Amino acid sequence: MSDNHHHEENFFQKYIWSVDHKIIGIQYGITSLLFLLFGFSLMAVMRYQLAYPEAVIPYIGEWFFSESGGVMLPENYNTLGAMHGTIMIFLGVVPLAVGAFGNYLVPLQVGAPDMAFPKLNAASYWSYFVGGVVMMASFFTPEGAARSGWTSYPPLSIFESGQTMWLLGMVFLITSSLLGSMNIIVTIVQLRAPGLTWFRLPFFVWSQLVTSFLLILAFPPLEAAAVLQLMDRIAGTSFFLPSGLVYAGSAVEAYGNGSPLLWQHLFWFLAHPEVYVLILPAIGIVGEVLANNTRKPLWGYKSLVYAISFLGFMSFIVWAHHMFLTGMGQTMSAFFQLTTMIISIPSVVVLTAFFISLWGGSIRFNTPMLFALAFLPMFGIGGLTGLPLGVAASDIFLHDTYYVIGHFHYVVAPGTLFALFAGIYYWFPKITGRQLHEGMGKLHFYPSFLAMNGVFMPMFIQGLAGLSRRMYDGGQQYAHASDVLHWNEFMTISAFILGLAQIPFIVNIFITLSSKKSKDRNPWKATTIEWSAPSPPLPHVNFESAVEVHHGPYEYSVPGKDEDFCPQTTP
Amino acid sequence: MSSIPYILEERPDTGLNNAKLGIWIFLASEVMLFGGLFSAYVFLRFAAPEGDFDYWGSKLSVPMATFNTMVLITSSVTMVMSWASLKLQQFDKYKMYLGITILCAAAFLFVKYFEYTGKFHHGIYPSSSTFMGIYFTLTGLHVLHIIGGMVVLIFFWTKQADKMWAENQDLLANRIEIIGLYWHFVDLVWIFLFPILYLL
Ligand code: HEM
Ligand SMILES: [Cu+2]
Numbered sequence: 001m002s003d004n005h006h007h008e009e010n011f012f013q014k015y016i017w018s019v020d021h022k023i024i025g026i027q028y029g030i031t032s033l034l035f036l037l038f039g040f041s042l043m044a045v046m047r048y049q050l051a052y053p054e055a056v057i058p059y060i061g062e063w064f065f066s067e068s069g070g071v072m073l074p075e076n077y078n079t080l081g082a083m084h085g086t087i088m089i090f091l092g093v094v095p096l097a098v099g100a101f102g103n104y105l106v107p108l109q110v111g112a113p114d115m116a117f118p119k120l121n122a123a124s125y126w127s128y129f130v131g132g133v134v135m136m137a138s139f140f141t142p143e144g145a146a147r148s149g150w151t152s153y154p155p156l157s158i159f160e161s162g163q164t165m166w167l168l169g170m171v172f173l174i175t176s177s178l179l180g181s182m183n184i185i186v187t188i189v190q191l192r193a194p195g196l197t198w199f200r201l202p203f204f205v206w207s208q209l210v211t212s213f214l215l216i217l218a219f220p221p222l223e224a225a226a227v228l229q230l231m232d233r234i235a236g237t238s239f240f241l242p243s244g245l246v247y248a249g250s251a252v253e254a255y256g257n258g259s260p261l262l263w264q265h266l267f268w269f270l271a272h273p274e275v276y277v278l279i280l281p282a283i284g285i286v287g288e289v290l291a292n293n294t295r296k297p298l299w300g301y302k303s304l305v306y307a308i309s310f311l312g313f314m315s316f317i318v319w320a321h322h323m324f325l326t327g328m329g330q331t332m333s334a335f336f337q338l339t340t341m342i343i344s345i346p347s348v349v350v351l352t353a354f355f356i357s358l359w360g361g362s363i364r365f366n367t368p369m370l371f372a373l374a375f376l377p378m379f380g381i382g383g384l385t386g387l388p389l390g391v392a393a394s395d396i397f398l399h400d401t402y403y404v405i406g407h408f409h410y411v412v413a414p415g416t417l418f419a420l421f422a423g424i425y426y427w428f429p430k431i432t433g434r435q436l437h438e439g440m441g442k443l444h445f446y447p448s449f450l451a452m453n454g455v456f457m458p459m460f461i462q463g464l465a466g467l468s469r470r471m472y473d474g475g476q477q478y479a480h481a482s483d484v485l486h487w488n489e490f491m492t493i494s495a496f497i498l499g500l501a502q503i504p505f506i507v508n509i510f511i512t513l514s515s516k517k518s519k520d521r522n523p524w525k526a527t528t529i530e531w532s533a534p535s536p537p538l539p540h541v542n543f544e545s546a547v548e549v550h551h552g553p554y555e556y557s558v559p560g561k562d563e564d565f566c567p568q569t570t571p
Numbered sequence: 572m573s574s575i576p577y578i579l580e581e582r583p584d585t586g587l588n589n590a591k592l593g594i595w596i597f598l599a600s601e602v603m604l605f606g607g608l609f610s611a612y613v614f615l616r617f618a619a620p621e622g623d624f625d626y627w628g629s630k631l632s633v634p635m636a637t638f639n640t641m642v643l644i645t646s647s648v649t650m651v652m653s654w655a656s657l658k659l660q661q662f663d664k665y666k667m668y669l670g671i672t673i674l675c676a677a678a679f680l681f682v683k684y685f686e687y688t689g690k691f692h693h694g695i696y697p698s699s700s701t702f703m704g705i706y707f708t709l710t711g712l713h714v715l716h717i718i719g720g721m722v723v724l725i726f727f728w729t730k731q732a733d734k735m736w737a738e739n740q741d742l743l744a745n746r747i748e749i750i751g752l753y754w755h756f757v758d759l760v761w762i763f764l765f766p767i768l769y770l771l
Pocket of ligand 2: 319
């Protein structure tokens with residue numbers, strides 16, 4: 001604390017070009033929530049199309065699909081699908097889970113004044129921002145936005161329009177994640193307050209540490225793949241183009257000898273760890289909320305830490321379970337089936353430990369807790385439905401059907417998104433000094449919970465009946481799917497109810513923000529370090545005095561104490 | 572803001588300062604980046620018809636690349652010397668060695684420029700063959716890394732360094748150590764690129 005004379009910061013320094021991890025966290029949070037809303041809207045349009053194929057899309061159809069008289073064409077559907085996936089994952093969930101929650105909470109939970117590299121932190125946000133702008137701008141280019149799926153499989157992605165902008169956008173997003181996760185790792189390793197030993201770290205911090213390692217090691221191969229695909233598109237190379245390829249009726253003029261499978265390997269080497277990037281921070285948040293609201297230590301804290309570390313490691317050697325149908329061979333399939341079955345073990349450990357944590361607790365059913373509790377069975381469904389996809393024999397039948405869409409959405413939507421909601425309700429008082437309204441929170445939770453299941457549960461039924469994913473007409477052209485098509489309307493209505501159910505949430509935020517600040521810095525009576533800082537924590541330094549840690553993260557209901565919680569900083 | 576601990580001094584239990592850990596993690600990600608591209612190279616080489624890679628590989632100039640290898644190894648040595656000079660409080664020598672490092676980087680780029688334009692003159696482009704594609708991609712990415720490093724080196728060669736030296740000697744030494752680690756890594760990448768592209 002060498003510079004004692006304060007210099008006043010103007011609005012731009014304070015809120016736009018800030019290097020304070022709290023402001024950057026909030027920037028990440030607002031931007032990613034807007035992107036989530038946008039990704040959801042794209043999906044709402046798709047869902048309308050799936051329920052009423054070939055119908056004119058009401059209100060917006062004449063604007064966006066004017067050439068076809070307001071009807072969505074197959075290529076429009078492809079664009080919406082690809083961008084929904086891309087936006088939800090790379091611009092929505094990861095920036096919210098790692099950029100916003102990680103940034104805001106990690107320094108506070110380790111008792112640090114800021115991130116280790118504040119300027120890199122700002123650079124990370126602005127790189128994300130530019131990546132987002134590039135992705136958005138691609139909608140307005142003559143070519144339009146990408147339409148080859150979020151997976152961007154070649155050879156199609158080499159020829160389809162919009163892909164170049166997608167690749168450029170991805171380079172910025174990858175850079176942003178690399179800077180961000182490097183910062184998080186160094187902050188956790190180096191800036192832990194005195195007394196905060198490794199096994200006194202809150203579980204959330206552990207989850208961020210493992211997540212950051214995944215980002216650091218898994219994203220660069222995708223960057224490599226993106227560079228190669230960019231070369232294929234603009235320099236005429238043929239890394240991913242096999243010889244003798246025919247596209248749109250004519251032979252492709254390229255050297256050939258390339259391999260579309262190479263892309264799939266490089267892509268899934270990132271994208272499998274990426275799904276753990278989507279779920280680990282969520283698990284971390286749920287752990288915090290559960291411990292706090294059961295008023296009990298998190299059951300099996302050390303096993304949880306070991307489980308997610310093992311999970312992180314294993315996630316690098318399961319990627320080809322997405323490729324059983326590519327004919328990569330029996331030996332490869334056998335290996336990746338085995339690793340996939342092994343990686344399910346730590347996930348089960350996590351879920352089991354969470355369920356046992358509930359046992360015998362005096363549970364407080366507040367809004368964060370409701371979302372956290374809902375996470376458990378939803379993540380359970382998502383995880384268990386994944387097992388048949390990890391075994392080649394059943395995956396051959398299920399691959400590329402709506403079953404897959406149902407499976408991973410159970411993990412990321414009612415799973416991760418609910419955990420993120422839990423986190424927002426739980427830490428809102430720390431960030432703003434004001435507690436979100438409970439009644440409106442419940443009005444947000446219950447309809448969301450029902451509607452989520454209304455959207456995704458029928459997908460299993462449709463998928464098991466053989467309905468393929470990425471069908472712009474919802475599967476009308478397939479006779480074998482006709483028995484399950486009536487679900488489409490139900491799912492679409494559920495999706496719109498899900499959209500409506502977010503209104504109480506948005507209203508709640510604005511009403512709460514305009515209410516009076518509370519003086520209570522620890523309304524949940526929590527133990528972790530962030531709650532001993534003022535709400536919001538002080539600019540640039542967070543805590544009024546140097547932090548010293550004397551306790552483990554979850555000393556709730558310790559026998560023989562007057563209060564049922566003992567903050568980590570209490571001597 | 573300067574209340575962030577362990578910017579220069581080592582944290583006792585980890586034995587590292589922040590920037591040192593940061594650069595190691597950054598280099599780990601770089602290893603994965605080039606590792607991804609190397610695996611792509613191996614994959615494509617196996618997929619290519621007999622002799623295809625050899626035929627196209629023989630069009631590269633081994634003498635030029637050998638010269639460049641020497642240049643980069645020299646630059647790595649002078650990079651260490653410049654850091655050592657700082658530690659020995661010899662600021663003038665620091666500037667000299669860093670200057671040589673920068674010149675080496677420039678020489679490398681100069682040779683690379685002639686290699687590239689030579690290929691273009693003979694009508695050889697990335698699209699000419701899979702080998703040429705991966706050659707231009709790998710070396711091009713490496714050149715970008717050289718340019719990036721060079722920009723930082725030049726920054727620490729300007730008046731900026733004199734200022735830092737006057738204000739905080741340890742900070743300058745730390746920064747030079749960090750950029751040095753990066754520079755060694757970039758050399759190391761070339762040490763891998765040279766045999767697999769030119770010699771195999
Ligand atoms: C919350 C409500 C959500 C709904 C109702 C929803 C619905 C859908 C639908 C209908 C599809 C298209 C299926 C097809 O045509 O094949 C889809 C695809 C997809 N969604 Fe979602 N989604 C939601 C949230 C999310 C979230 C939170 C994520 C990621 C974190 C996500 C990631 C994806 C991905 C990656 C695809 C595949 C895109 C592709 O085919 O390339 N979705 N979603
Ligand atoms: Cu996977």
